[in-house]
Each structure stands twice: as structure tokens, then as C-alpha cells.
Amino acid sequence: MIMDTQLASLLTAGALIVIGIFGTLFLDNLIKKVISLAFIGDGANLFLIAMGYKAGGIVYIFLPGMSMSEFSQNAAYPLPFALVLTSIVIGASTMAVMLGLIIVLNKKYGSLSASKILGDN
Amino acid sequence: MIEYVFMITTILGAIITLLQRDLLKAAILTGIPGASLALLYQYLQAPDVALTQAIVGSAIVPVFFALAVYRTRRVEE
Amino acid sequence: MNIYDFILKKIKDVKMETGDEGPVTNISATSMLTAEITIISSLLIGVVMLRLLNRALMMALIVIVFLIIFMAMPIMPKLKREQNDSLATMSFYVIVALAIIVSLFYWGNLNV
Amino acid sequence: MSTENLLIPLMIIIPITCALFLNLLHEKSRVVKIISVIVALLLPTIPLLANYGIQYFGGYAPLAQNPTIATGLPTFITGTALNIFHPAITYVFGSAQKLMITILGFVALFAIFISLYEVKKPSGVYIYLILMGVASVMAMLLSDDIFNLYVFFEIAALTQVGIVLVSKVKNNYETALKYLIVGSIASPMLLLGIALLLGVTGNVNITDIVYSIKTGLVDPHSPVLLMACSLIVFGWLYAAGLPPFHTIKSAMYSKALPTGAAVLQAFSVFTFVALGVIIIRIFSYLHFAEIFILGISLIAMVLGITMAITQTDFKRLIAFLAVGELGYIGVGFGLGTVFGITAGLFQAVNEAVITALLFIGFGTIMYKTKETELKKLGGMLVETPKSALLVLLAGLAMAGVPPFNAFQSKLMLVQSSLNSGLPEVAIIMVLLSIVTFMTFMRAFHTIYLRPKPADLVIENENIPKVTIVAMVCLLIICLVFGLYPQLATNYLQGLAMGIA
Numbered sequence: 001m002i003m004d005t006q007l008a009s010l011l012t013a014g015a016l017i018v019i020g021i022f023g024t025l026f027l028d029n030l031i032k033k034v035i036s037l038a039f040i041g042d043g044a045n046l047f048l049i050a051m052g053y054k055a056g057g058i059v060y061i062f063l064p065g066m067s068m069s070e071f072s073q074n075a076a077y078p079l080p081f082a083l084v085l086t087s088i089v090i091g092a093s094t095m096a097v098m099l100g101l102i103i104v105l106n107k108k109y110g111s112l113s114a115s116k117i118l119g120d121n
Numbered sequence: 122m123i124e125y126v127f128m129i130t131t132i133l134g135a136i137i138t139l140l141q142r143d144l145l146k147a148a149i150l151t152g153i154p155g156a157s158l159a160l161l162y163q164y165l166q167a168p169d170v171a172l173t174q175a176i177v178g179s180a181i182v183p184v185f186f187a188l189a190v191y192r193t194r195r196v197e198e
Numbered sequence: 199m200n201i202y203d204f205i206l207k208k209i210k211d212v213k214m215e216t217g218d219e220g221p222v223t224n225i226s227a228t229s230m231l232t233a234e235i236t237i238i239s240s241l242l243i244g245v246v247m248l249r250l251l252n253r254a255l256m257m258a259l260i261v262i263v264f265l266i267i268f269m270a271m272p273i274m275p276k277l278k279r280e281q282n283d284s285l286a287t288m289s290f291y292v293i294v295a296l297a298i299i300v301s302l303f304y305w306g307n308l309n310v
Numbered sequence: 311m312s313t314e315n316l317l318i319p320l321m322i323i324i325p326i327t328c329a330l331f332l333n334l335l336h337e338k339s340r341v342v343k344i345i346s347v348i349v350a351l352l353l354p355t356i357p358l359l360a361n362y363g364i365q366y367f368g369g370y371a372p373l374a375q376n377p378t379i380a381t382g383l384p385t386f387i388t389g390t391a392l393n394i395f396h397p398a399i400t401y402v403f404g405s406a407q408k409l410m411i412t413i414l415g416f417v418a419l420f421a422i423f424i425s426l427y428e429v430k431k432p433s434g435v436y437i438y439l440i441l442m443g444v445a446s447v448m449a450m451l452l453s454d455d456i457f458n459l460y461v462f463f464e465i466a467a468l469t470q471v472g473i474v475l476v477s478k479v480k481n482n483y484e485t486a487l488k489y490l491i492v493g494s495i496a497s498p499m500l501l502l503g504i505a506l507l508l509g510v511t512g513n514v515n516i517t518d519i520v521y522s523i524k525t526g527l528v529d530p531h532s533p534v535l536l537m538a539c540s541l542i543v544f545g546w547l548y549a550a551g552l553p554p555f556h557t558i559k560s561a562m563y564s565k566a567l568p569t570g571a572a573v574l575q576a577f578s579v580f581t582f583v584a585l586g587v588i589i590i591r592i593f594s595y596l597h598f599a600e601i602f603i604l605g606i607s608l609i610a611m612v613l614g615i616t617m618a619i620t621q622t623d624f625k626r627l628i629a630f631l632a633v634g635e636l637g638y639i640g641v642g643f644g645l646g647t648v649f650g651i652t653a654g655l656f657q658a659v660n661e662a663v664i665t666a667l668l669f670i671g672f673g674t675i676m677y678k679t680k681e682t683e684l685k686k687l688g689g690m691l692v693e694t695p696k697s698a699l700l701v702l703l704a705g706l707a708m709a710g711v712p713p714f715n716a717f718q719s720k721l722m723l724v725q726s727s728l729n730s731g732l733p734e735v736a737i738i739m740v741l742l743s744i745v746t747f748m749t750f751m752r753a754f755h756t757i758y759l760r761p762k763p764a765d766l767v768i769e770n771e772n773i774p775k776v777t778i779v780a781m782v783c784l785l786i787i788c789l790v791f792g793l794y795p796q797l798a799t800n801y802l803q804g805l806a807m808g809i810a
Contacts, residue, residue: 009124016154035139037494049162094468118488295544
């Protein structure tokens with residue numbers, strides 16, 4: 001194994017964020033801008049998940065037959081996972097609002113170009 | 122070992138999505154990084170998050186984008 | 199040509215570039231001038247604060263900043279053009295600020 | 311915990327439930343009116359009545375205070391720092407929170423009243439958005455849990471967009487979309503900062519994070535913590551509308567209705583305070599963080615106020631002034647002394663009131679003429695002498711003229727910067743106060759004193775009485791804090807001493 005899983009997932013998260021920022025800055029189409037923004041959010045979520053990962057650990061569900069000390073030593077850290085659940089839903093709802101606005105603005109301008117719609121006005 | 126595959130598909134999927142000129146294709150392709158992330162979460166010991174991400178990331182979000190494309194225009198100008 | 203006429207001319211140039219209609223009124227020239235003076239004086243006073251770091255550096259910087267300001271005299275029109283409402287400019291500055299903040303905190307906390 | 315602190319969660323729960331309920335009532339304007347009035351009155355009264363206390367959601371106090379649960383647990387839990395960590399989402403309601411939440415409640419109360427009486431048919435959606443935003447900003451002030459704060463931060467951002475969307479001002483959709491896009495870059499960065507903090511300390515409770523850092527459980531100078539600090543500071547800039555976000559924030563204010571703008575700026579001010587207090591609490595050991603806050607505040611003041619002078623639209627002018635005035639709060643935080651932070655918090659309270667007053671006051675012009683361009687306005691003194699006087703007093707208050715409240719807080723800021731050995735900051739603050747006053751007088755002169763242009767049409771004859779009463783009430787708050795500043799500073803000092 002070249003790289004451990006946690007580091008690799010952190011790097012993936014970083015790559016997603018960079019791709020997202022790049023897309024937001026340089027793509028002109030509004031739908032693609034929103035797709036890039038969704039990638040930034042995904043990257044942040046993956047980052048949080050990777051924070052809670054424990055190499056060689058077990059899933060944080062206390063099944064019958066486990067001893068308490070074994071569970072507490074091996075289970076992954078569940079707090080970040082609980083946070084990501086909220087964060088995913090928030091991201092999806094923000095995106096829905098943005099897409100709704102884009103539909104309205106497309107009716108007004110007949111275009112999806114950010115430089116036309118979101119210029120200096 | 123398989124989690125590395127998911128990481129690579131996530132990144133490649135994201136890049137391919139942003140390179141599309143057909144917006145409907147791009148909208149549907151957002152499902153690839155979404156689904157790969159869901160599987161990746163499963164391997165990172167977070168089954169409940171994986172479930173949510175599988176629903177939101179690979180079904181709801183692409184459908185939202187596809188609906189928005191359907192209501193606006195399909196090809197990037 | 200005195201400085202007031204110079205600034206008035208510059209404002210007219212900027213207005214022509216941005217396609218702003220309407221004549222350059224007395225009040226808009228005055229406000230531009232006030233903004234100009236405010237920004238220059240607060241910049242110079244701000245530079246004086248560097249005395250806490252190094253006194254010689256502060257003196258040198260004051261002279262340099264003063265010269266730069268004098269060369270680029272009407273700063274406010276340029277500054278106003280930069281702070282427009284277009285999304286491209288805004289997101290550009292947001293990303294630049296993010297980069298600056300991250301590197302400043304990294305450098306600053308290890309060195310200050 | 312005992313039942314006496316039941317009012318703390320109710321501060322958040324009542325506005326949110328009523329907001330959701332109001333959203334369902336589309337057509338029944340009478341019911342909407344009655345419910346809105348009742349909830350609006352409850353907003354400032356609940357925090358006034360509530361006792362100080364700590365609310366542990368689910369009742370999970372730290373194990374050290376909770377012997378019934380703690381007995382029988384193994385020693386690797388009770389014997390370590392886990393014993394004093396907070397397992398529940400904790401809300402802390404102290405004296406400073408009491409004052410700030412009450413003031414926020416008052417601003418929201420007047421905004422809701424005015425919006426109810428200025429339109430023929432009150433819209434439940436608008437009140438819903440205001441209540442939702444107020445509840446989330448109150449939760450941000452109360453919460454001691456950094457992720458809970460992030461959730462409410464996102465809700466507040468969405469409600470701010472909503473408030474702009476319902477305003478029907480020209481180009482409001484474009485501005486709202488810009489704000490959402492910029493926000494979607496910035497808020498994942500805040501989340502990333504929280505993630506790094508969580509990764510290092512294993513905690514989201516701020517008290518526990520501070521404990522871990524102070525007692526050396528984690529290395530305070532680890533690069534990850536520095537990164538977390540920078541990302542959280544970036545999120546703070548976005549939430550408060552400091553540069554580089556000052557253009558979009560002021561555009562948001564100017565695209566909202568006057569009441570909406572009054573509420574929006576109160577949101578920004580208190581979000582600024584909530585996140586700023588957290589940054590100071592966690593990262594005050596990093597000297598550079600304070601220097602950075604001081605620097606960015608000075609930049610915000612200079613850019614905001616100089617941009618305000620050059621505006622031609624009076625709503626945008628006030629909006630930029632509001633952003634510029636935020637810098638004064640930041641200067642207080644950046645100085646980092648107890649006196650400085652108290653002054654900054656006091657300035658935050660004052661600014662929320664004064665800027666709301668200015669937005670509502672200039673809103674009467676928009677109500678009467680439907681015009682916001684300065685060069686098309688004039689001669690309004692004859693039309694609205696009462697509100698003109700109130701607006702003039704508000705402008706004096708904003709510039710820091712005695713006997714109003716901003717004079718006291720700006721005086722405290724100047725004194726504390728002199729005490730910290732930074733007379734330059736004091737000079738810049740005084741200079742910018744003067745320029746603020748000049749900017750305000752320019753708008754006031756063009757709108758009220760100049761001869762009336764021939765093509766200016768007065769559309770609505772009478773300003774509603776509620777608007778005037780609300781402005782007088784806000785002015786009374788200004789005067790009371792101006793004459794008796796100890797009333798406010800005594801409340802705020804506890805928090806300042808806790809974090810400095």
C-alpha cells in the first residue's frame with residue numbers, strides 16, 4: 001500500500017475543492033457554476049468524513065456480543081459523520097434555491113451566461 | 122484497495138462532468154461523483170452517511186440539475 | 199493644470215469608460231475628492247503603524263507609498279471600478295482573499 | 311437542569327414554529343397579522359424575562375456535574391478530560407447574550423410592525439423569513455457548539471436571500487444569486503475550518519476546544535490549527551460582510567425593502583459578534599489573529615466609507631456606511647483588551663439600532679416616492695418634516711455626536727486604542743467618523759434640503775404612524791444608552807472579561 005486511506009481521502013477532498021473553485025471561477029455557464037459549487041460542498045463533506053476514519057477500525061454501531069472496551073478502542077469517531085448528514089442536506093437545499101433562481105433568470109434574459117446575467121448591474 | 126478506485130472515479134467524474142458541452146449530459150454525469158462518494162463513505166466506516174449521500178448525491182441532485190436544464194436550455198452557448 | 203482640474207478630468211474619463219450618463223456635477227467631484235483624500239490619509243497613517251515593527255522600514259515605506267500614490271494620483275476611480283457588482287470580479291477577489299488569508303496566517307503565526 | 315431555564319430554548323423554538331406556521335397561511339391576512347404581532351412582541355420580552363443559565367439539550371450535563379450518570383462508568387472515561395467535556399449541544403445565556411438578543415428582538419419587532427402596516431395585505435412569507443432569520447441569529451449568539459452555529463449560519467444565509475427575493479426591487483434576483491454563489495464558496499471553507507478544528511481537538515464544543523488548547527492536550531501551534539483559524543476567519547469575513555465581501559453585502563442591503571435591510575444589517579452585526587467572539591475565544595493565543603482582525607477592520611472602514619461617498623443611490627450609500635461601521639466593532643475585537651472588546655460589543659449593539667433607524671428612516675422616502683436615485687430627489691423636508699428630523703438625529707448618532715450612544719462607544723474605542731499604544735487607529739477612527747458624517751449630510755442635503763425637482767411624484771401621501779413610532783422608540787434606545795452607557799457596558803463586560 002503506497003498511501004494510507006485517510007491521507008488519500010483527504011487528498012481527494014482537496015482535489016474536489018480545487019476542481020470546484022476552478023469551475024466556479026472560470027466556467028461561464030450558470031448550471032456548470034452550480035455543479036462546481038456542489039463539488040466544493042462535497043469536498044468539504046469528504047474531508048469531515050476522513051477526519052473520523054480510523055485505520056483498521058470498525059463501524060461505530062454497538063452490536064450485541066461486543067465488549068465495551070473493544071468497541072471504544074476500535075470504533076471510528078462518529079461525531080463528524082453526524083455533522084455530515086446535516087451538511088449534505090443543507091448543501092442540497094442551497095443548490096435547489098440556486099437552480100430555481102437560475103430558471104427565473106433564464107426566463108428574463110434568455111441566456112445562461114454568467115457574464116450576461118450577473119454582470120455589473 | 123477498492124476505495125482508491127472510488128477516489129479516482131470521483132475526481133475523474135467531476136472533471137468529465139465539467140468538460141461536457143451538453144448540459145443534460147453534465148447534469149446526469151454529476152451522479153458519478155455522487156455515487157462514488159457514497160461508496161467511498163461506506164469504505165470510510167460511515168454507513169449512515171453513505172445511505173444519505175447515495176440518495177442525495179446520486180439521485181436527487183442529478184434530477185434537480187436535469188430539471189433545471191429541461192426548464193432552461195440544453196446546450197451551452 | 200492644478201490637481202482639482204486633473205481629478206475632474208480623470209473622473210470624466212472614468213465616466214466615459216463605464217458609460218455613465220449625466221454630467222459631472224460639483225457634488226460628485228467633491229465626493230470623489232473627499233474619498234481620495236480620506237483613502238490617502240488613512241493609508242499613510244496606517245503605514246505609520248509599522249513603527250512597532252521597525253522604525254527605519256516605516257520611514258522608507260512612507261516615502262515609497264507617498265511616491266506611489268502621487269504617481270497613481272486619482273486612486274478612487276480605479277478603486278471604485280474594481281469594486282463593481284459583477285460576479286466575476288467578486289469571486290476573483292474572494293479567491294484571492296482566501297489565498298492571501300491562508301498564507302498570511304501560516305506565515306504570520308510562525309513569524310510574528 | 312432545573313426548569314427555570316426553559317425560556318432559553320423557547321427563544322429559538324417560538325419564532326421557528328410560528329414562522330413555519332405563518333408560511334402555511336397564505337391568504338388569511340388577518341390571522342397572519344395577529345400571530346405576527348404576538349410573536350414580534352414575544353421576541354424581545356422572552357430574553358428580558360429569562361434567567362441567566364446554561365441549557366444542555368437532552369439534559370446531558372458534563373459528567374462532573376452529573377453524578378447519576380457518572381457512577382458506574384469505567385475510569386478511562388471519568389478519570390480523564392472526558393469527565394468535564396460537554397456531551398450535549400450547549401446554549402449559554404449570559405448577560406451579554408441577554409442584551410444583544412433583546413436588541414435584536416427590538417429591531418425585528420419594529421421591522422415586523424412596519425412591514426405589517428405599510429402594505430395593504432401583509433405577506434406571511436416575509437414575516438416567516440424575518441422570524442426564521444432572527445431565530446437563527448439568536449441561536450448563533452447562544453450556541454456554544456461550533457457546528458450548531460454553522461447550521462444556523464447556513465439557515466441565516468438562506469433567509470437573507472429570501473428576504474431579498476421577496477422585495478420586488480429591481481434586479482434583486484441577480485443579487486440574490488450572486489450572494490448564494492459567493493456564499494457557496496465561503497461557507498464550505500468555514501465548514502472545512504470546523505472540520506480541521508474537530509480533527510485536531512476531537513470536539514465541537516467551544517469551551518472544550520478552548521480547554522484542550524489551554525491545557526496542552528493539543529499542540530496550540532500545530533499548522534492544522536493555524537489553517538483552521540484562517541478558514542474560520544474567512545467564513546467570518548463572509549458572514550459579516552467585511553472585505554472582500556463588502557460589495558455583495560451592501561448590494562444585498564440595497565436590494566431589500568427598508569425593513570428587510572434593517573433586519574439584514576442586524577443579522578450581519580450579530581453574526582459578526584457571534585463568530586468574532588468564537589475566534590477571539592479559541593485563537594486569542596495567536597497574536598497574529600488579533601493583528602489580522604484589526605487590519606481587516608481598518609480596511610473595511612476605509613473601503614466601506616469611501617465607497618459610500620461616491621454612491622448615487624441612497625440605499626446603497628447607507629448600505630456601504632453600514633459595512634464601514636462594522637469595522638469599528640472589529641477594531642474593538644482586534645485590540646484584544648477587556649476594555650477594547652467591551653467597547654466593540656457596545657458598538658455592535660449601538661450600530662444595530664442606529665443603522666436600522668437609518669434604513670427605516672430613509673425607507674420613508676422610498677415609501678413616498680418609489681425613488682432611490684439621489685439626483686432625482688429633493689425637497690422632501692416639506693413633505694415629511696417629522697421623519698426628516700428623526701433621520702437627522704439618526705445620522706448624528708451614527709457619526710458619534712453626543713448625547714447619542716455611538717459617541718460613548720466610539721469614545722471607548724478611541725480610549726482603548728490609545729491605551730494599547732496605537733494612536734494611529736484612534737486617528738483613523740476619528741477621521742472616518744467625520745467622513746461618515748459628511749457622507750450622511752450629503753445624502754440628507756440632496757434628499758431633504760435641495761429644491762424639489764419638477765418631475766418628482768409623491769405616490770403615497772401619509773407615512774404610517776407605526777413607522778414614526780418605531781423610529782422614535784429606536785431613537786429612545788439610542789438616547790438611553792448614550793446617557794447611561796453603564797446600562798449596556800455592565801452587561802457586556804462579563805463576556806469581554808471571559809474571552810480577553
